[in-house]
Amino acid sequence: MDPQDLQRLVTQTMPYGKYKDRLIADLPGHYLAWFAREGFPPGKLGALLALMHEIDHNNLRSLLDPLRGR
Incomplete structure (x- = not known):
């Protein structure tokens, strides 16, 4: 894992889908679990x-x- 990935989680947004423009760190667990399954x-x-x-x-x-907020 790249240490910068943790910073990316709180700065990069989801580019598409139901949660478009939401920070990856703020995506709901059920959505992440769906990706894990699919x-x-x-x-x-x-x-x-x-x-x-x-x-x-x-x-x-x-x-x-x-x-957050760095």
Whole structure:
């Protein structure tokens, strides 16, 4: 994992779909779980969604709080 990926979670938005323009860090767990079941998109977006799914699944969202607003 690239350490910058954690910063990207709180700065990059979802580019399409129901949650378009929402920060990846703010995507709901059920949406991330859907991607985990159906398949993450290719490339960097998919890697970020998979990382956010792991963070959410392990109840570690609070670890991103210090990165917000940098």
